[in-house]
Structure formats: C-alpha cells, structure tokens
Amino acid sequence: MNLTISTWNINSVRLRIEQVQRFLKERRPDVLCLQETKCPNDKFPLKELQSFGYPFVVHMGQKGYNGVAILSRFPFSETSVMEMCGRQDARHITVTLAPQAKAASGVVIHNFYVPAGGDIPDPDVNEKFRHKLQFMEELRAWGGRAKPTATPAILVGDLNVAPLEHDVWSHKQLLDVVSHTPVETAALEELRQEAGWTDAMRHLRPEPEKIYSWWSYRSPDWAAADKGRRLDHIWVSDDIKNAVRSIDVTRETRGWERPSDHVPVTAVLEL
Template identity: 50%
Template sequence: MISIATWNINSVRLRMPLVERYLKEHGPDVLCLQEIKTVAELFPAQAFADLGYTYQAVHGQKGYHGVATVARIPFTEVSRYDWQANGEARHVGVRLSDSGVVVENVYIPAGGDEPDRTINPKFGQKLDFLARMTEWAGRIADPTLILGDFNIAPLESDVWSHKALLKVVSHTPIEVETLARFQAAHDFVDIGRQLIAAPERYYSWWSYRAKDWRVNDKGRRLDHIWGSPSVAAQARAHRVFEDARDWTQCSDHVPLITEFDL
C-alpha cells in the first residue's frame, strides 16, 4: 500500500512546523506541495530529509508559486512543464520507482477576480493553462496521477452554495467546462469523488476572511487527486484532514491523502 498526499502549503518555509507535524502524525509515503513560495536553494531540504523524506523534486520560484514533491520511497524527476507559458514554477512530475506510476504535481493559476478574459488577463491565462494541459493529457501513455491545487471546484456539491458562486472565479461554467475537457482528454478519474461520492460534503479550502470557518463552512473543493483509470482502480481510501485548518498560522488549504494498492 502506498499513500500519496497533496497540500497547498502557502509558504513551506513559514509553515514547515505544520508540515513536520502532519508528516509525523500521518506519514504519507509521498507528499506533493504547492505554492511553496521559495527558490530551490532555500527549500528546507534537510528538514524533510531528517523526517525520512530523502527523495525530493523542487521546482521553486522566489516569493510566488512553486511546487515540490518529497517522498520516503524512491522516485525520479521526469518533467517540468510550463503550462503557463511564462516561466512560472507550477509543475513538477516524478516517476515512482517501484510502481512506475508518474505523479504530476500542479498548481493551476487562481485566475483573478473577474471571470472575463477581456477585462481580466489572469482569467484568460488560467483557461489557456488548462488548454495546454489538455493537449498534453491527450498524449499520456504512462499510468499517471495528477494532483494538486486545481483552483476549480467542478461539482455543485463541491462548494457551499452553487447558486451564490456561479459567477465567482473557481466555479464558473466556463472553468468547469474547460476542466471537463482536460479530464476527458485522458479519461482521468476524479479519485476524491470516486471515494467520497457526490453530493457528500467535501471541501479543501476555506477563505482566511471567514472569522469562524467551521461555523460558516463556506468551503470549496479546489484541491484534487485524479488518476488514469488503471491507477484509480487501485485507490482504496481517501481522506481530507480538515483539522489542519485550525492549526496556528495555517494554510487556507488542507491536505488530502489517498491510499493505493500499487
């Protein structure tokens, strides 16, 4: 059994004590982080190694974005795609040595505030990012997991209010349709919703603006773990660790973890 987790950490250097706590308490074999907000040279590599996570692939960037995959099982880095087409560090891919499964760690752009590319270039960049991902997905030959912060909550039950968020970036129809085209390009299986079936409540992000996130519970499922059909068929359990949202200096995202019989 192999466990694989994903977490938008929102600055790994600031929140390394939280990462350490999570790894000690939950011990995933592989952890994929997004928004690490640091260059590779300043990534806390030794701290991870001291915890047993000696295999590391870090695609960093100063102050913004950045992704990292760490593991206590062997892997080889295989790719860094520039789906943003501007040099931003938003992806790193690794191949797990024992199973051969490729784990693609991605941080899709948030897309700004206005869901209109004519007045908000960031929204257009998000859609174009997804279009480039879709072209790539159509060429995938290996058993693959793609996971991370997709910044899209595709289902009505993935948000606290479908009606209230229809015109809010992350849940607009054009984003949902664009993500669906990406999914169809490789027949990706949404493993989270395979094991936590809609319409069951399932969120991974709550805004910092909420004074009491548990009471208001205005969450969205922005983080995902998707897989090729052959990999998804081996998923055995999937959990959302919501308690991390209560930790001091927490990220606004919480970890997801899936167990596979690989």
C-alpha cells in the first residue's frame, strides 16, 4: 500500500480554503497536515474540509495565529497534543492511523509548527528567538522515538529551520539570518539524528540540489529572484526510511492568487 502525506503551512485556512480544495483535488494525498491555520476551534471550517473527501479531521487552533490540523482519508485510532514551553499555543497535534489504513495501520503522524523566532538571532534581546530555541530544546528532549522498536512514525511540519547549506539561496549571506543560524541548524540536526529520524527529502534528493519550500512576501518577484528556504519538512523514523518512494515540492502553489508564502511538500511511502 502507498501512503501519500503532504505538509503545508497554509497561513490561514479560512482565507485559503479554496487553495486547500484545489490542492487536494489535484494531488489527492491520503493525509494533509496544515500549520498556521490561524483559526480558533469554534471557527474551524470542519464540514467544508470534510466535504473535500477527507472525513477524518483533527485540529487545534487559536484566534489569529498558530494552529495545526490533520486531514485524512483514513480514521485515527488515537489523537493527542503536546504543550511546549508551558504554553497552550497550538503548535502540535498527532494521530495514529487506524486499521482501516491497512498496511499503514498503527503509523503515528506528528504535525509540528515550530516558532519562527523573529528577526534578531539573539536570545538575550529577542524573546521570540529565545522561545524558538527553548521549543527546539524541548523537542530534542522529547525526541519522538524513545525505542528502536517503537511504532513507525512520520514527523512533518513547518519546522522553521533550513538546516543544510543548499536549503537556502545563499548559505553565506543567511548565516546570521533567523532560520539558518548555526545554533538553529545544529539543534535541528542533533534532534533528528539522536532520535532516529530520516529527512525524507534529503534521503532521496541529497545535496547539492537546492530545494526550497518558502519564498518571502517581501520579494516583488519571488519566482525570478528565487531566494527561497526549505523550512517545511517530512521526516520518517529510520525503520521506514527505505519505504519512501518519492518526495516533491508543489512550487506552483506559490504563484496562485493570494498564496501562502509556503508551498506543500508531499511524500509517498510504500508500507
């Protein structure tokens, strides 16, 4: 059985629900994980999203910012959330696929939205950056893969870090820019390696290929400038890394009307 999973920072699910519908219609993933839904739970467009052919939906949100959701063709046997840094700020949600998912039954899917960190890469003067580093330290302590025999798992989301040299348009120019500073990239890679996760994108498409999933709104012509960063990730537990058959970035969504500054990343696993 193939399991297709997509992750997308949608930057307001209500504002861009037609884009969600279009993407689902064109790509038909089995599971879509959204970040930055910017929607309180009582305003979440649950029925509309379910009408797109995804009857199983879980979400955790708040007004105006943050928020995560998972849409699925398959039911869940379990769902849960984690509070990070002592805050209830809707940055994580997880599900376990139920037996109806057949070969993917029991696979755990974690959806994270890591804090962006503001503009100044100094935790002493920038509380947002301090929060980001604390979040990443707690994420590292959690790990997500406590035992080698743990259930196969997939971790996706806007991790707000471009960890490798060719995950940004200019490694040298962005070393002092939040999302590519050495303290962030080291923290993310240490978390990934220590806990037993494989970066699915770089597993199939290693460096030096340049790969981006985000382009700033500040660029007057994002496509021509192409000054992107790979902030959106799909990781798989090491025990299923060889099940990854393909992974790609749906770059064209960045050119849709009123787009998110992020684009979907989609992986296909043969489980």
